[in-house]
Amino acid sequence: MSTLSPSLTASASQRLVIPARVASGVVICLDYIFTAQDWVSFLGDLGVVADSLGAYQFILHSTILAPYRVPNPPPIDHHLHLREACALSTTTHRRSPQFVLAVVPNDDARRVVQHFGLVQGIATQCISGHQFFGTRGADRLATLADAIYRLNVKLGGRNALQHHLPKSLGRTLILGGAITYAYRKPEPVWHCAIVAAVDCERHRWFTATSLQLTGDHRINDIGALLDRVIDLIGQSVSRVLYVRAAVPPYRIENTVEYVSNAAQASLSRRNAGEPCIAVVVPWGPDEDANSAEDYETVDVASRSYAIPFNEFGHGWDLEALSKYLATLTFNLALDNKPIPIPAPLKC
Known part of the structure; x- marks a missing residue:
């Protein structure tokens, strides 16, 4: 069940995107402080925001992995967890994942995700678990919308532009x-x-x-x-x-x-x-x-x-x-x- 109110989702739905074509992805939690209920709440909010932005296929075609309960895991554990998640996604969707959307506990985990994406040729987008827990209502909505907008651009989509660009200065x-x-x-x-x-x-x-x-x-x-x-x-x-x-x-x-x-x-x-x-x-x-x-x-x-x-x-x-x-x-x-x-x- 989403924790977002109808008024918040309505404000997000006004920001249209031309979504990237997605056939396979991974949504994963590397933050061990997330409980099962936290993860359900996060996924509910993420689904509502993605749907309001016109990018629900990002969630629909994703393999979703719950948090793994290992306190302060070393970077190598994050890497192995990511590799297993991508293997599962490949088996499920019969193609390699195009992206990894990861909830991370700190900058070390963020760097592991970015390095993994670089080596595997996969677009990555991280969300700070601390930032998610530390926000409510519209701020939480903005955090998730920010991640989806950035991921959409990385995958080749185009986001709505509401203002004219400054005049170009030559080529x-x-x-x-x-x-x-x-x-x-x-x-x-x-x-x-x-x-x-x-x-x-x-x-x-x-x-x-x-x-x-x-x-x-x-x-x-x-x-x-x-x-x-x-x-x-x-x-x-x-x-x-x-x-x-x-x-x-x-x-x-x-x-x-x-x-x-x-x-x-x-x-x-x-x-x-x-x-x-x-x-x-x-x-x-x-x-x-x-x-x-x-x-x-x-x-x-x-x-x-x-x-x-x-x-x-x-x-x-x-x-x-x-x-x-x-x-x-x-x-x-x-x-x-x-x-x-x-x-x-x-x-």
Whole structure:
């Protein structure tokens, strides 16, 4: 029985989606504090929200696994549980699952799920068990709706857009990039990912991921990842804006030079001329941009970003760059909901 009131579900039903085609999936709980009754309540709420968003097939075609009662399980137990769940889903639906929607107890479990999805080629979406328990009514509805909207985009669906997009600024390729630690034995491994979209089609984000054995702050095979997403996009571009997750000040110049060279090489093979590339990196309040003569900073949505080079060309001056970054501080997966950091770092 759902704990959501009719008024809450009615408000969610106004947010229409074009759902992804789903034939097999997994909904699983890795949070051991969930009781059987908690899980029934969660599934009831999830079903109501999915139905109101037009995505009930996500639940209908999923293999659902109850919480396993192992206090503080190690990451390897999560991995085995995920593998068993996917095997069961494959047997039930006669095809490999397209996604895993997991309730997780902490960031360690979240990283296991993300790494599992990367290795298996499965879209993943996590919901914090603590966040679910800590919310009521409309907030709980929003938590579940957020997960379904994000999962729908990852599976190739398209969410409703209620507002006009900001006017595009030329044929600009928007890139986001980050490196996070991914659990693996016997040696540690880092998960690298980039997302990309052409400015005039911001509702279509493409993703490429890889693993690397070094914890260097740069993505070592950025060139191959860029080639992959540019081939998927299939359009020529004249400008590139690369929004990079935070990098220590002493590594910024090396990281930016590496990605700039890779982008120039990848795009020059496809375009008549060399594209203009700008790279921006979040800049903490305790870091002094004036300590490096080649840095400038811009403020967007109360956050500072470092720009390692002063000369952009083709309109990439600081004022234009600041305004352009501001147009990215919304989430297309949530009807242009404002977000504190640019969209490429939230995809």
